[in-house]
Amino acid sequence: xxxxxxxxxxPRDILARVRALLRICTGSFxxxxxxxxxxxxxxxxxxxxxxxxLERIIVGFVFVVVGLSLFVQGLQIGLFPLGESMAHxxxxxxxxxxxxxxxxxxxxxxxxxxxxxxxxxAKAGEVAGAAxxxxxxxxxxxxxxxxxxxxxxxxxxxxxxxxxxxxxxxWPVHYLIIGGYLIVIVMTGFxxxxxxxxxxxxxxxxxSTITVPLVAALGVGLATVIRGRTPLLDGFGxxxxxxxxxxxxxxxxxxxx
Amino acid sequence: MTILIEIFAxxxxxxxxVLPIAAVLIGFQFLVLRRPIPNLRRVVAGFAYVLVxxxxxLVGLQEGLFPLGETMAExxxxxxxxxxxRTRSWLDYGWIYAFAAAxxxxxxxxxxxxxxxxLKAQDxxxxxxxxxxxxxxxxxxxxxxxxxxxxxIVTGTPLLYWIIAGYIVIVxxxxxxxxDxxxxxxxxxxxxxSTVTVPVVTALGLGLASAIPGRSPLLDGFGxxxxxxxxxxxxxxxxxxxxxxxxxxxPRDAKEExxx
Numbered sequence: 001x002x003x004x005x006x007x008x009x010x011p012r013d014i015l016a017r018v019r020a021l022l023r024i025c026t027g028s029f030x031x032x033x034x035x036x037x038x039x040x041x042x043x044x045x046x047x048x049x050x051x052x053x054l055e056r057i058i059v060g061f062v063f064v065v066v067g068l069s070l071f072v073q074g075l076q077i078g079l080f081p082l083g084e085s086m087a088h089x090x091x092x093x094x095x096x097x098x099x100x101x102x103x104x105x106x107x108x109x110x111x112x113x114x115x116x117x118x119x120x121x122a123k124a125g126e127v128a129g130a131a132x133x134x135x136x137x138x139x140x141x142x143x144x145x146x147x148x149x150x151x152x153x154x155x156x157x158x159x160x161x162x163x164x165x166x167x168x169x170x171w172p173v174h175y176l177i178i179g180g181y182l183i184v185i186v187m188t189g190f191x192x193x194x195x196x197x198x199x200x201x202x203x204x205x206x207x208s209t210i211t212v213p214l215v216a217a218l219g220v221g222l223a224t225v226i227r228g229r230t231p232l233l234d235g236f237g238x239x240x241x242x243x244x245x246x247x248x249x250x251x252x253x254x255x256x257x
Numbered sequence: 258m259t260i261l262i263e264i265f266a267x268x269x270x271x272x273x274x275v276l277p278i279a280a281v282l283i284g285f286q287f288l289v290l291r292r293p294i295p296n297l298r299r300v301v302a303g304f305a306y307v308l309v310x311x312x313x314x315l316v317g318l319q320e321g322l323f324p325l326g327e328t329m330a331e332x333x334x335x336x337x338x339x340x341x342x343r344t345r346s347w348l349d350y351g352w353i354y355a356f357a358a359a360x361x362x363x364x365x366x367x368x369x370x371x372x373x374x375x376l377k378a379q380d381x382x383x384x385x386x387x388x389x390x391x392x393x394x395x396x397x398x399x400x401x402x403x404x405x406x407x408x409x410i411v412t413g414t415p416l417l418y419w420i421i422a423g424y425i426v427i428v429x430x431x432x433x434x435x436x437d438x439x440x441x442x443x444x445x446x447x448x449x450x451s452t453v454t455v456p457v458v459t460a461l462g463l464g465l466a467s468a469i470p471g472r473s474p475l476l477d478g479f480g481x482x483x484x485x486x487x488x489x490x491x492x493x494x495x496x497x498x499x500x501x502x503x504x505x506x507x508p509r510d511a512k513e514e515x516x517x
Contacts, residue, residue, distance in 0.1 A: 034363035063317025070310030078303010089290045109277035173440045174431045181424045200483040204450040213373040231381040233437045240443030
């Protein structure tokens with residue numbers, strides 16, 4: 001484990017840290033080997049073409065390996081402990097309202113600025129304009145895109161509130177998920193077809209790379225602190241709910257507008 | 258020089274992603290919990306690592322994998338769609354399915370959010386769930402899912418039929434599977450499609466829908482993500498069920514070996 005840099009580090013400490021970081025880089029490299037193999041195989045054997053700009057690809061790859069290693073390191077020393085310590089602090093405080101308000105804000109704040117969601121919402125604005133749900137003008141499209149983004153952000157906030165409440169109550173997650181699936185299937189039958197693809201994809205884009213570790217640590221932390229809950233059975237499931245509720249909310253949004 | 262500008266731009270974008278999260282965390286920490294964060298220096302350093310790491314990761318992907326993946330998707334679909342006069346059947350697209358499966362497997366293995374969840378699961382289960390095993394199970398699911406998703410675009414069957422069939426399988430598996438794996442399996446579905454997988458898979462879907470006659474990119478191009486989300490749920494539960502069946506035969510052997 002690499003400690004954060006501090007002022008009184010001796011050269012030996014630094015050497016040990018470099019060695020540890022190198023070990024993590026080897027692990028990241030191994031994670032990326034499948035991508036190299038697939039790309040090389042299809043480029044050389046199937047398409048039978050030389051690599052364009054090979055130098056740039058190799059530089060990019062080195063960036064990816066170093067970046068992934070730093071990210072994994074940061075998870076272990078920063079994001080996981082923070083999520084867990086906040087779960088403990090909320091449990092000790094014992095205020096349900098504060099915990100649920102935190103869950104909602106975390107879900108809303110992390111989703112509303114998500115770049116993947118902004119892209120999907122903009123595309124949805126174009127589709128809606130072309131299909132004649134809204135006026136085919138720029139202001140109408142951007143209003144529509146903003147409303148859609150807010151809808152998805154609220155839905156993720158609701159998902160985390162529901163998920164945290166579930167952990168407190170100890171409900172099995174699959175009842176919620178299967179119930180959600182039924183709602184999705186019934187609603188798909190009534191929603192305008194143009195919104196369906198966007199609704200399904202918006203479920204996939206909401207959980208960003210920084211949100212996931214925090215939310216996982218929060219869930220597992222709560223399940224560890226609360227008596228009678230097991231981390232594996234009760235701690236997971238928040239992300240699953242956060243991928244499901246946007247589908248329901250966006251389908252509803254499509255039916256209302 | 259351009260790469261420096263790009264790093265700067267991506268770093269700003271990543272920072273903008275982190276700011277709302279940091280605001281919520283700091284706000285609740287100081288206004289509601291009113292207690293200092295334990296090991297504050299380590300946590301701040303960890304956030305810095307995550308920021309820098311994610312920035313380098315994204316810049317690297319934009320330099321290499323994303324443009325290459327898009328070109329390859331275009332070339333493969335053009336090759337498969339061909340210029341021959343005869344109508345092409347779904348069997349002519351073999352390399353597309355193979356590419357879809359292989360690239361989804363590879364990108365799912367490298368997905369940072371999945372790495373995070375699998376590390377947590379290994380930690381929480383005391384090693385009973387192996388991080389690597391979980392990631393490979395998810396990647397196999399993503400591979401099968403996206404390959405079937407491209408088959409759907411080629412054949413033009415409605416998305417809803419596939420989704421309903423998938424949900425039925427998931428519900429049946431949920432009933433039969435060990436209950437402590439179920440939440441983890443559902444979570445893995447949500448994290449498969451993130452930073453690395455979404456751009457590559459979306460490019461593949463849109464490219465395929467525009468190259469095949471009679472498909473519209475708007476109606477048929479979407480939906481691959483939904484496939485990449487639901488099949489890992491099946492594969493993770495499937496993996497747990499297979500492991501359990503093998504484990505049922507396993508312990509007796511282990512006991513016999515222990516006795517001298």
